[in-house]
Amino acid sequence: DWTPENMVTEAIDSIRAQVGDRRVLCALSGGVDSAVAAALVQRAIGPQLTCVFVDHGLLRQGEAEQVKTDFVAVTGVDLVVADEKDRFLGALAGVSDPETKRKIIGAQFIRTFESQAREIAGDKGIDFLVQGTLYPDVVESGGGEGAANIKSHHNVGGLPEDLQFTLIEPLRQMFKDEVRAVGLQLGLPEEMVWRHPFPGPGLAIRIIGEVTEDRLDTLRQADAIARHELAAAKLERDIWQFPVVLLADVRSVGVQGDGRTYGHPIVLRPVTSDDAMTADWARLPYEVLEKISNRITNEVAEVNRVTLDITSKPPGTIEWE
Ligand code: XMP
Numbered sequence: 001d002w003t004p005e006n007m008v009t010e011a012i013d014s015i016r017a018q019v020g021d022r023r024v025l026c027a028l029s030g031g032v033d034s035a036v037a038a039a040l041v042q043r044a045i046g047p048q049l050t051c052v053f054v055d056h057g058l059l060r061q062g063e064a065e066q067v068k069t070d071f072v073a074v075t076g077v078d079l080v081v082a083d084e085k086d087r088f089l090g091a092l093a094g095v096s097d098p099e100t101k102r103k104i105i106g107a108q109f110i111r112t113f114e115s116q117a118r119e120i121a122g123d124k125g126i127d128f129l130v131q132g133t134l135y136p137d138v139v140e141s142g143g144g145e146g147a148a149n150i151k152s153h154h155n156v157g158g159l160p161e162d163l164q165f166t167l168i169e170p171l172r173q174m175f176k177d178e179v180r181a182v183g184l185q186l187g188l189p190e191e192m193v194w195r196h197p198f199p200g201p202g203l204a205i206r207i208i209g210e211v212t213e214d215r216l217d218t219l220r221q222a223d224a225i226a227r228h229e230l231a232a233a234k235l236e237r238d239i240w241q242f243p244v245v246l247l248a249d250v251r252s253v254g255v256q257g258d259g260r261t262y263g264h265p266i267v268l269r270p271v272t273s274d275d276a277m278t279a280d281w282a283r284l285p286y287e288v289l290e291k292i293s294n295r296i297t298n299e300v301a302e303v304n305r306v307t308l309d310i311t312s313k314p315p316g317t318i319e320w321e
Helices: 004-019 032-048 063-075 085-092 098-124 135-140 176-185 202-206 213-232 286-299
Strands: 024-028 049-055 079-083 128-130 166-168 244-246 252-256 259-268 303-308
Touching (some): 004 166, 004 176, 032 063, 032 128, 032 176, 063 079, 085 098, 098 202, 202 213, 213 244, 213 259, 213 286, 252 303, 259 286
Parallel strands (some): 049 079, 259 303
Antiparallel strands (some): 244 259
Protein backbone atom coordinates (compact mmCIF):
# COMPACT_ATOMS: atom_id res chain seq x y z
CA ASP A 1 0.00 0.00 0.00
CA TRP A 2 1.58 3.28 -1.05
CA THR A 3 1.29 5.97 1.60
CA PRO A 4 4.01 8.39 2.71
CA GLU A 5 3.71 6.87 6.18
CA ASN A 6 4.44 3.36 4.92
CA MET A 7 7.31 4.58 2.81
CA VAL A 8 8.89 6.24 5.82
CA THR A 9 8.47 3.15 8.01
CA GLU A 10 9.86 0.84 5.36
CA ALA A 11 12.82 3.08 4.59
CA ILE A 12 13.67 3.42 8.28
CA ASP A 13 13.56 -0.36 8.81
CA SER A 14 15.78 -1.04 5.86
CA ILE A 15 18.30 1.68 6.79
CA ARG A 16 18.56 0.27 10.33
CA ALA A 17 19.05 -3.24 8.98
CA GLN A 18 21.75 -2.11 6.55
CA VAL A 19 23.69 0.11 8.95
CA GLY A 20 23.56 -1.62 12.33
CA ASP A 21 25.63 0.44 14.75
CA ARG A 22 28.09 1.80 12.20
CA ARG A 23 28.58 5.42 11.18
CA VAL A 24 27.07 7.16 8.21
CA LEU A 25 27.98 10.25 6.21
CA CYS A 26 25.32 12.14 4.26
CA ALA A 27 25.93 14.52 1.42
CA LEU A 28 23.61 17.53 1.67
CA SER A 29 23.18 19.64 -1.46
CA GLY A 30 20.48 22.06 -0.38
CA GLY A 31 17.98 20.32 -2.63
CA VAL A 32 14.83 18.44 -1.73
CA ASP A 33 16.25 15.00 -2.45
CA SER A 34 19.26 15.13 -0.19
CA ALA A 35 17.25 16.92 2.49
CA VAL A 36 14.62 14.17 2.54
CA ALA A 37 17.24 11.41 2.38
CA ALA A 38 19.12 13.00 5.30
CA ALA A 39 15.96 13.47 7.35
CA LEU A 40 15.04 9.80 6.79
CA VAL A 41 18.45 8.54 7.85
CA GLN A 42 18.45 10.92 10.81
CA ARG A 43 15.09 9.48 11.86
CA ALA A 44 16.45 5.95 11.49
CA ILE A 45 19.85 6.15 13.19
CA GLY A 46 20.15 9.66 14.70
CA PRO A 47 23.58 10.24 16.25
CA GLN A 48 25.39 7.77 13.97
CA LEU A 49 24.83 10.26 11.14
CA THR A 50 27.00 13.24 10.17
CA CYS A 51 25.93 15.45 7.25
CA VAL A 52 28.42 17.17 5.01
CA PHE A 53 27.58 20.17 2.91
CA VAL A 54 30.15 20.78 0.21
CA ASP A 55 30.48 24.40 -0.79
CA HIS A 56 32.01 23.85 -4.22
CA GLY A 57 31.71 27.41 -5.41
CA LEU A 58 29.09 26.37 -7.99
CA LEU A 59 26.09 27.33 -5.88
CA ARG A 60 23.46 29.97 -6.44
CA GLN A 61 23.12 33.13 -4.36
CA GLY A 62 22.08 32.42 -0.76
CA GLU A 63 22.17 28.65 -1.14
CA ALA A 64 24.90 27.82 1.34
CA GLU A 65 23.25 29.93 4.05
CA GLN A 66 19.96 28.11 3.52
CA VAL A 67 21.49 24.74 4.30
CA LYS A 68 23.72 25.98 7.10
CA THR A 69 20.89 27.58 9.01
CA ASP A 70 17.43 26.47 7.82
CA PHE A 71 18.00 22.74 7.43
CA VAL A 72 19.93 22.37 10.64
CA ALA A 73 17.27 24.31 12.52
CA VAL A 74 14.50 21.97 11.34
CA THR A 75 16.21 18.60 11.62
CA GLY A 76 18.88 19.12 14.27
CA VAL A 77 21.39 17.13 12.21
CA ASP A 78 25.06 17.22 12.92
CA LEU A 79 26.44 19.32 10.04
CA VAL A 80 29.95 19.88 8.72
CA VAL A 81 30.51 22.54 6.04
CA ALA A 82 33.42 21.82 3.72
CA ASP A 83 34.73 24.87 1.88
CA GLU A 84 36.08 23.25 -1.28
CA LYS A 85 35.81 26.06 -3.79
CA ASP A 86 39.48 26.01 -4.73
CA ARG A 87 39.57 22.24 -5.16
CA PHE A 88 36.56 22.19 -7.51
CA LEU A 89 37.37 25.28 -9.56
CA GLY A 90 40.97 24.14 -9.86
CA ALA A 91 39.92 20.75 -11.17
CA LEU A 92 37.49 22.35 -13.64
CA ALA A 93 39.99 24.83 -15.09
CA GLY A 94 40.21 24.59 -18.86
CA VAL A 95 37.34 22.08 -19.15
CA SER A 96 34.37 22.72 -21.47
CA ASP A 97 33.09 19.24 -22.26
CA PRO A 98 29.85 18.49 -20.34
CA GLU A 99 30.55 14.87 -19.48
CA THR A 100 34.09 15.70 -18.42
CA LYS A 101 32.75 18.42 -16.11
CA ARG A 102 30.29 15.95 -14.59
CA LYS A 103 32.92 13.27 -14.03
CA ILE A 104 35.35 15.74 -12.46
CA ILE A 105 32.71 17.09 -10.12
CA GLY A 106 31.57 13.57 -9.14
CA ALA A 107 35.16 12.59 -8.36
CA GLN A 108 35.84 15.76 -6.35
CA PHE A 109 32.69 15.20 -4.30
CA ILE A 110 33.86 11.72 -3.35
CA ARG A 111 37.39 12.87 -2.53
CA THR A 112 35.87 15.53 -0.27
CA PHE A 113 33.67 12.98 1.49
CA GLU A 114 36.63 10.69 1.99
CA SER A 115 38.74 13.38 3.61
CA GLN A 116 35.80 14.51 5.75
CA ALA A 117 35.21 10.92 6.87
CA ARG A 118 38.82 10.67 8.02
CA GLU A 119 38.51 13.94 9.90
CA ILE A 120 35.26 12.98 11.58
CA ALA A 121 35.96 9.36 12.48
CA GLY A 122 39.74 9.04 12.33
CA ASP A 123 41.11 5.56 11.63
CA LYS A 124 37.78 3.87 12.25
CA GLY A 125 36.48 5.67 9.17
CA ILE A 126 32.90 5.80 7.99
CA ASP A 127 31.40 2.94 6.02
CA PHE A 128 28.31 4.43 4.49
CA LEU A 129 27.45 7.40 2.32
CA VAL A 130 23.83 8.52 1.89
CA GLN A 131 22.80 9.99 -1.43
CA GLY A 132 19.44 11.36 -2.54
CA THR A 133 19.41 9.49 -5.83
CA LEU A 134 15.93 9.21 -7.34
CA TYR A 135 14.57 6.70 -9.80
CA PRO A 136 14.81 9.07 -12.81
CA ASP A 137 18.50 9.74 -11.98
CA VAL A 138 19.17 6.01 -12.06
CA VAL A 139 17.38 5.54 -15.38
CA GLU A 140 18.99 8.53 -17.10
CA SER A 141 22.50 7.62 -16.02
CA GLY A 142 22.12 4.24 -17.69
CA GLY A 143 21.63 2.34 -14.43
CA GLY A 144 18.00 1.41 -15.07
CA GLU A 145 16.62 -1.31 -17.28
CA GLY A 146 17.92 -0.87 -20.79
CA ALA A 147 18.30 2.90 -20.64
CA ALA A 148 20.93 4.73 -22.62
CA ASN A 149 23.46 6.91 -20.84
CA ILE A 150 22.07 10.37 -21.50
CA LYS A 151 24.00 12.21 -18.80
CA SER A 152 26.18 11.08 -15.95
CA HIS A 153 24.34 12.46 -12.98
CA HIS A 154 27.18 13.24 -10.61
CA ASN A 155 25.69 11.01 -7.96
CA VAL A 156 25.22 7.93 -10.18
CA GLY A 157 27.30 7.53 -13.31
CA GLY A 158 29.92 10.03 -12.15
CA LEU A 159 31.18 8.03 -9.16
CA PRO A 160 34.80 6.88 -9.21
CA GLU A 161 35.43 3.16 -9.48
CA ASP A 162 37.46 2.95 -6.27
CA LEU A 163 34.63 4.29 -4.10
CA GLN A 164 35.35 3.49 -0.46
CA PHE A 165 31.79 3.85 0.77
CA THR A 166 28.79 1.61 0.59
CA LEU A 167 25.93 3.73 -0.71
CA ILE A 168 22.64 4.17 1.09
CA GLU A 169 20.06 5.47 -1.36
CA PRO A 170 16.67 5.47 0.37
CA LEU A 171 14.94 7.34 -2.50
CA ARG A 172 16.21 5.11 -5.30
CA GLN A 173 12.75 3.77 -6.10
CA MET A 174 10.94 7.10 -5.79
CA PHE A 175 9.76 9.84 -8.10
CA LYS A 176 9.88 13.46 -7.06
CA ASP A 177 6.24 13.71 -5.98
CA GLU A 178 6.76 10.75 -3.66
CA VAL A 179 9.90 12.33 -2.23
CA ARG A 180 7.96 15.52 -1.51
CA ALA A 181 5.19 13.55 0.22
CA VAL A 182 7.76 11.73 2.34
CA GLY A 183 9.45 15.06 3.19
CA LEU A 184 6.18 16.54 4.43
CA GLN A 185 5.49 13.34 6.37
CA LEU A 186 8.89 13.81 8.07
CA GLY A 187 7.94 17.35 9.09
CA LEU A 188 10.14 19.30 6.67
CA PRO A 189 8.71 22.76 5.93
CA GLU A 190 6.80 23.46 2.70
CA GLU A 191 9.44 25.89 1.33
CA MET A 192 12.05 23.18 1.60
CA VAL A 193 9.90 20.41 0.15
CA TRP A 194 8.69 22.52 -2.78
CA ARG A 195 12.06 23.93 -3.79
CA HIS A 196 12.85 23.58 -7.45
CA PRO A 197 15.37 20.84 -8.22
CA PHE A 198 18.95 22.01 -8.59
CA PRO A 199 21.58 19.68 -10.07
CA GLY A 200 24.50 18.47 -7.97
CA PRO A 201 27.09 19.84 -10.45
CA GLY A 202 25.45 23.21 -9.88
CA LEU A 203 26.12 26.21 -12.08
CA ALA A 204 29.04 24.40 -13.76
CA ILE A 205 26.62 22.70 -16.15
CA ARG A 206 24.77 25.96 -16.81
CA ILE A 207 27.87 27.73 -18.11
CA ILE A 208 28.33 26.59 -21.67
CA GLY A 209 32.09 26.70 -21.97
CA GLU A 210 34.82 26.80 -19.35
CA VAL A 211 33.81 27.52 -15.75
CA THR A 212 35.58 30.52 -14.23
CA GLU A 213 34.87 32.68 -11.18
CA ASP A 214 33.89 35.67 -13.33
CA ARG A 215 31.45 33.59 -15.35
CA LEU A 216 30.01 32.12 -12.17
CA ASP A 217 29.46 35.65 -10.81
CA THR A 218 27.69 36.70 -14.00
CA LEU A 219 25.41 33.67 -14.01
CA ARG A 220 24.71 33.96 -10.28
CA GLN A 221 23.45 37.52 -10.75
CA ALA A 222 21.22 36.64 -13.69
CA ASP A 223 19.86 33.57 -11.91
CA ALA A 224 19.05 35.56 -8.76
CA ILE A 225 17.07 38.07 -10.82
CA ALA A 226 15.07 35.35 -12.60
CA ARG A 227 14.29 33.57 -9.34
CA HIS A 228 13.35 36.80 -7.62
CA GLU A 229 10.93 37.84 -10.37
CA LEU A 230 9.36 34.39 -10.56
CA ALA A 231 8.72 34.47 -6.83
CA ALA A 232 7.41 38.04 -7.00
CA ALA A 233 4.89 36.91 -9.64
CA LYS A 234 3.93 34.00 -7.36
CA LEU A 235 4.62 31.48 -10.12
CA GLU A 236 7.10 29.21 -8.37
CA ARG A 237 4.62 26.42 -7.78
CA ASP A 238 3.36 26.57 -11.36
CA ILE A 239 6.60 25.41 -12.89
CA TRP A 240 8.97 22.53 -12.27
CA GLN A 241 12.27 24.31 -12.60
CA PHE A 242 13.84 27.45 -14.04
CA PRO A 243 17.44 26.94 -15.15
CA VAL A 244 19.25 30.08 -16.27
CA VAL A 245 22.12 29.36 -18.64
CA LEU A 246 25.13 31.47 -19.66
CA LEU A 247 26.46 31.02 -23.20
CA ALA A 248 29.94 31.94 -22.15
CA ASP A 249 31.63 31.19 -25.47
CA VAL A 250 29.09 33.12 -27.55
CA ARG A 251 29.07 36.87 -28.03
CA SER A 252 26.66 39.08 -29.87
CA VAL A 253 26.55 42.75 -30.72
CA GLY A 254 24.23 45.08 -28.88
CA VAL A 255 23.76 48.74 -28.15
CA GLN A 256 23.36 50.36 -24.78
CA GLY A 257 23.38 54.05 -23.94
CA ASP A 258 25.26 55.38 -26.92
CA GLY A 259 27.75 52.61 -27.19
CA ARG A 260 28.21 49.28 -28.89
CA THR A 261 28.32 46.26 -26.64
CA TYR A 262 29.69 42.81 -27.38
CA GLY A 263 28.39 40.61 -24.61
CA HIS A 264 27.11 37.16 -23.77
CA PRO A 265 23.57 35.79 -24.09
CA ILE A 266 21.61 34.38 -21.19
CA VAL A 267 19.08 31.63 -21.87
CA LEU A 268 15.95 31.30 -19.73
CA ARG A 269 14.81 27.69 -19.51
CA PRO A 270 11.58 27.56 -17.45
CA VAL A 271 9.93 24.14 -17.73
CA THR A 272 6.88 22.29 -16.53
CA SER A 273 7.18 18.59 -15.74
CA ASP A 274 5.89 15.82 -13.49
CA ASP A 275 9.07 13.86 -12.95
CA ALA A 276 11.82 15.43 -15.13
CA MET A 277 11.72 12.41 -17.48
CA THR A 278 9.78 14.54 -19.93
CA ALA A 279 9.17 18.28 -19.80
CA ASP A 280 7.56 21.13 -21.67
CA TRP A 281 8.70 24.74 -21.90
CA ALA A 282 6.68 26.86 -19.49
CA ARG A 283 4.43 29.55 -20.95
CA LEU A 284 5.44 32.25 -18.47
CA PRO A 285 3.52 35.51 -18.85
CA TYR A 286 5.20 37.98 -21.22
CA GLU A 287 5.23 40.67 -18.52
CA VAL A 288 7.30 38.43 -16.22
CA LEU A 289 9.72 37.54 -19.03
CA GLU A 290 9.99 41.20 -19.97
CA LYS A 291 10.83 42.22 -16.41
CA ILE A 292 13.49 39.51 -16.14
CA SER A 293 15.02 40.44 -19.48
CA ASN A 294 15.11 44.17 -18.70
CA ARG A 295 16.63 43.65 -15.32
CA ILE A 296 19.28 41.19 -16.48
CA THR A 297 20.45 43.35 -19.39
CA ASN A 298 20.46 46.47 -17.20
CA GLU A 299 22.00 45.01 -14.08
CA VAL A 300 24.37 42.28 -15.19
CA ALA A 301 27.53 43.53 -16.86
CA GLU A 302 28.67 41.28 -19.73
CA VAL A 303 25.11 40.25 -20.65
CA ASN A 304 23.45 42.12 -23.50
CA ARG A 305 20.85 39.63 -24.71
CA VAL A 306 18.25 37.37 -23.07
CA THR A 307 16.67 34.47 -24.94
CA LEU A 308 13.91 31.97 -24.12
CA ASP A 309 14.35 28.24 -24.69
CA ILE A 310 11.13 26.86 -26.19
CA THR A 311 12.20 23.23 -26.57
CA SER A 312 10.36 20.39 -24.88
CA LYS A 313 12.09 17.29 -23.45
CA PRO A 314 12.55 15.30 -25.62
CA PRO A 315 14.23 16.38 -27.84
CA GLY A 316 15.97 18.82 -25.46
CA THR A 317 16.96 17.93 -21.92
CA ILE A 318 16.10 20.30 -19.07
CA GLU A 319 19.69 21.31 -18.38
CA TRP A 320 21.88 22.34 -21.30
CA GLU A 321 24.69 19.98 -20.34
P1 XMP B 1 17.94 16.70 -17.63
O1 XMP B 1 18.83 17.84 -17.95
O2 XMP B 1 18.63 15.36 -17.77
O3 XMP B 1 17.62 16.84 -16.10
O4 XMP B 1 16.64 16.73 -18.38
C1 XMP B 1 16.62 16.10 -15.44
C2 XMP B 1 16.58 16.58 -14.00
O5 XMP B 1 17.75 16.18 -13.30
C3 XMP B 1 18.46 17.30 -12.80
N1 XMP B 1 19.87 16.98 -12.95
C4 XMP B 1 20.69 16.54 -11.96
N2 XMP B 1 20.44 16.36 -10.66
N3 XMP B 1 22.68 15.64 -10.36
C5 XMP B 1 21.46 15.92 -9.85
O6 XMP B 1 21.27 15.77 -8.65
C6 XMP B 1 23.00 15.80 -11.66
O7 XMP B 1 24.11 15.54 -12.08
C7 XMP B 1 21.93 16.28 -12.50
N4 XMP B 1 21.88 16.57 -13.81
C8 XMP B 1 20.60 16.99 -14.08
C9 XMP B 1 17.99 18.46 -13.65
O8 XMP B 1 18.16 19.69 -12.96
C10 XMP B 1 16.55 18.09 -13.86
O9 XMP B 1 15.75 18.38 -12.73
